[in-house]
Amino acid sequence: MLERLPAILLPLFAAFFVAIASFVISAAYAEHRAAEIDAAAVSLAENATPSVVHLAAARAELRHTQTLVGELVNNAVLGRSVDRRELDEARDNLSRSLDAYLGLPVYPGELKQWQTVAQELGKLDLDTDRALSLVANGHPEEANTLVDGALRADFNATSEAVMASIELNARxxxxxxxxxxxxxxxxxxxxxxxxxxxxxxxxxxxxxxAVQIRRHVRLLWRQGVLLERRADELEQFAGRVAHDVLSPLGTVALALDLALRRCDEGPTRKALERGRHAITRVQCTTDGLLEFARAGARPEPGARAEVRPVVDDLMVELVPAATELGAELRVEPFAPCVVAASPGVLTSILANLIRNALKYLGNAAVCRVVVRVLDVRDAVRIEVEDTGPGIAPALEEVVFEPHVRAQGAQVPGLGLGLATVKRLTEAHGGRVGLRTVVGKGSLFWFELPRASTEATHASEIGSSTGA
Known part of the structure; x- marks a missing residue:
């Protein structure tokens, strides 16, 4: 399936890529054309229109200047006083308008047209200065002749040249x-x-x-059918294994019961009692794990276990084993509590943690394992603390994974105990964790949900009815 995955997704990725590329190209093209429109609009607003405005103002000042020159020369002919201030101001305004126009960018052909305007302006300025000079030197009649002839032609030619520039910018x-x-x-x-x-x-x-999703859903359905078939096969296999395990244990239990009835008080009887308790725990654990497997890795509704009987039962078996190892195993006092798991599951989790702690005590100066049962809101927290060598930091994150063991560990095992603890706990809605200090020991803990009052009451009613 992994080999087919790229080929399956290739058409989908290609279609999405082309769609995204089309959107990007569309946006880029729109931005490019918008930039062209912006540039044209800027040229219109900051060049063509201002050029027309400045040239129109210059043409108006040109006609005003022509009028003022005519009036000034006519007043001189009639012997009236002559005031050049208004004429000089008009000529200054004409120069400012033309300077403003010249400060703008030019269009194609506009520079050539401006040369014509400049040429006509030069002739106009020369003839205007001559007329004013004639007036100033007392020759008004000659000035009047110049105004009516050459100067008028200069004004008209200059006005036409300016108008041509206006038309060029308008176009x-x-x-x-x-x-x-x-x-x-x-x-x-x-x-x-x-x-x-x-x-x-x-x-x-x-x-x-949609096509790929439909194919994937169909594939998942087929895999689900296959997994369900495999689960049924595993359940049948688990049932056969449980039967094969429990059958000889039943025989051993009967033999131990018979031996206990015939044995007097003493060390032998105590050893037989420990063996009988151990077989009972094995049967309980096997039944609990079988129920867990049949429930599809989920606890059965209403599953419950009282913590104290499970702990006390484990202590009967594990305290002598700890003593043989030269270690102390003790349980701190705790209040009665009930968890939402079968006794077999709780026994399996706790036994794995305690055995793991005893197994890895090593050569510690003080060999001790302490079990604590704590009340944590809606859950029951059980801690198993040891005084062993601790766990290396590199293993803290993976210690609950299958087949993970400390490097150079001399204790036999497959590394499945802590993985079993994690999977059983999380399957029942609980959590697991670890606190460790190298050279000082480790504290493993797990939390299981507290059994509801209704489940506990229903279980008690069922027990009394069965009795």
Whole structure:
């Protein structure tokens, strides 16, 4: 399946990639055309329009200057007083308007047209200065002749040259406006086409996704059927294994019961009693794990176990084993409590932790294992603390994984005890954890949900009814 995965997803990824690429290209193209429109609009607003405005103002000042020159010369002819201040101001305004126009960018052909304007302005300035000089030197009649002849022609030629520049900028403004309109129409068409392509590829991607999802769901269904079949086979196998394990244990239990009835008080009887308790615990653990397996790795509804009997029963078996190892195993006092798990499951979890602690005490100066049962809100927390060598930091994160063992460990085992603890606890809605200090020991803990009052009461009623 992993080998087929890239080939299965390739059409889907390709469709999504093309759809995204279409959207990106559409956005990039729209941005590019928008930049062109912005540039044209800036040219229209900051070049063509201001040029027309400044040239129109210059042409108006030109006519005003012509009028003022005529009035000044006419007053001189009539012997009236002559005041050049208004004429000088008009000529200054004309210069400022033309300077403002010259400060703007030029369009194609505009520079050549300006040369004509400049040439006519030069002739106009020379003839105007001559007329004013004639007036100042007392020759008003000659000045009047110059105004009516050459100077009038200069004003008309200059005005026509300025008007030609105005028309050139007006044509540029019209061209830019048409260009903006054309860009908008073309951009709208291209954007519409790209958007349609994007939507089309997005729909194809959705169709491809739907096809792949349908295939994947079908594959998952087939795998589910296969897993269910395997689970049934494993359940049958677990039942056969449990039967094969429990059958000889039943025989051993009967033999021990018979020996106990015939044995007097003494060390032998105590050894037989410990053996009988051990067989009972094995039967209880096997039954609990079998129930767990049959429940599909989930606890049966209403499963419950009183903690104290399980702990006391384990102590009967494990305290002598700890004594043989030269270690102290003790349980701190705790209040009665009930967890939402079968006694067999609780026995398996706690026994694994205690045996693991005893197994790895090593050559510690003080060999001690302490069991604590704590009340934690809606859960029961059980801690198993030892004085062993502790766990290396590199193993803290993986110590609950299967087949993980300390490097160079001399104690036999497969590394499945802590993994069993983790899986059983989490399957029952609980948690596991570890606190360790190298050279000082470790504290393993697990929490199981507290059995509800209704489940406990129902269990008690069932027990009394069965009795």
């Amino acid at each position: 540029q403004a019209g061209r830019i406006a048409l260009e903006i309109a054309a860009i908008r129409v073309h951009s709208r068409q291209i954007a519409l086409g790209l958007n349609m392509a994007s939507v089309t590829f997005a729909l194809l991607a959705c169709v491809a996704a």
